[in-house]
Amino acid sequence: MSRVVMYETYGGPEVLELREVPEPHAGPGEVRIRVRAVSLNPMDSVFSSQPEFAARFGLTVPSGFGYDFAGVVDEVGADATGFVVGDRVFGGAMARAAADFVVVATPAETLWQTPEGIGDEVASSLPVAGRTAAAAVTAIGLRSGETVLIGGAAGGVGVFAVQLARLAGAEVIGTASEGTFEFLRELGAEPVTYGPGLEDRVRALAAGGVSAAIDLFGTETASAALELGVPTARITTIAAGPNPPGGVRATRGGADASPADLERLTAAILAGDIAVPIAATFPIEQIREAVELQAGRHVHGKVVITL
Structure with missing residues (x-):
């Protein structure tokens, strides 16, 4: 049995x-x-x-x-x-x-x-959280020196997305509740509270603007990114349903991750560049x-x- x-x-x-x-x-x-x-x-x-x-x-x-x-x-x-x-x-x-x-x-x-x-x-x-984060970071074509807004940054997928974005050389602003702020700072992200007025709070933190965004919970972050002028092609969601706001792309989770995404992720974990x-x-x-x-x-x- x-x-x-x-x-x-x-x-x-x-x-x-x-x-x-x-x-x-x-x-x-x-x-x-x-x-x-x-x-x-x-x-x-x-x-x-x-x-x-x-x-x-x-x-x-x-x-x-x-x-x-x-x-x-x-x-x-x-x-x-x-x-x-x-x-x-x-x-x-x-x-x-x-x-x-x-x-x-x-x-x-x-x-x-x-x-x-x-x-x-x-x-x-790794199968869902790790691969979903890797696919999302790949989807927005993140480049060194850019600033990315990540919604739901302290969750299971978010902890991978934040660290992968940092490894790509990006600055990260992550939405979360105040109780997770210190945790996010340890991962290398600048935390910001979610909720009404998000775009104004992000604008105050990102003097040079936001280049890309990943929304890991609903549509609030994606909508804020659109208000901040982020191009739709540089915004992705994973939990917004079949019709994300403003025509932004929807990542299907780990199903969109390539073998190379997974290899990069496990290599980063083994190198100590990503903590789980x-x-x-x-x-x-x-x-x-x-x-x-x-x-x-x-x-x-x-x-x-x-x-």
Whole structure:
């Protein structure tokens, strides 16, 4: 038997249950991963609480939970390619990650070797948050000496975006609540409070203007960037829905990240140029508490489940 987080009705963290199910095994063309860490994302709790949204991704109840994971390959099925038993890996499995075991078909587009020197907790944060940030920074064509406005800078994606932008040589202004200001300064960003009047506060901080913007939460930052005269081609959103304001581009998250984006990201982590703040870790038995903390959107970095 193995443990898996499941829910049978939609709702808040209270619907999540840790159950024992028959242990899955790798079939032909598949590998099985013994999961060691699961990184939570805001979308996880959206899937488990909003049936209409879940249906857009083919999810129905009963369902598993979570997407990002890291662990070790412990079974390789006949004709499976690219991995062997003992490989440390990280990847994504829609609504299946929070479990003792995940089975993935090969060749796998969302399963990668974990570089030596990167731990499982950090690796589990890369499939969505890390790759989304890398794709967003690439999308706006950021150049050295520019100033970029990043909305939601202290969140799971934001901590990567801020540091990647700094590595590109840009100055970063990041929107956040005042309680996260010191945290953002440690990452190299100049913090600014979100809310009405954002463009005026940014204008006061950026004497030379803002060249580009990344909106990681809603549309407020993108709208402010338009007011500040940032060209639409230099603004991207990840959570504005299919029609972002003013015709700005929408990044599809990690799906838009290239292999080169991921390689640059892991290389920067290994070099110590990017830190991956783990805000909190919980054993899988405390999945409800972990999801409640994540859903509050006040954590500085990533919330990780350990197994």
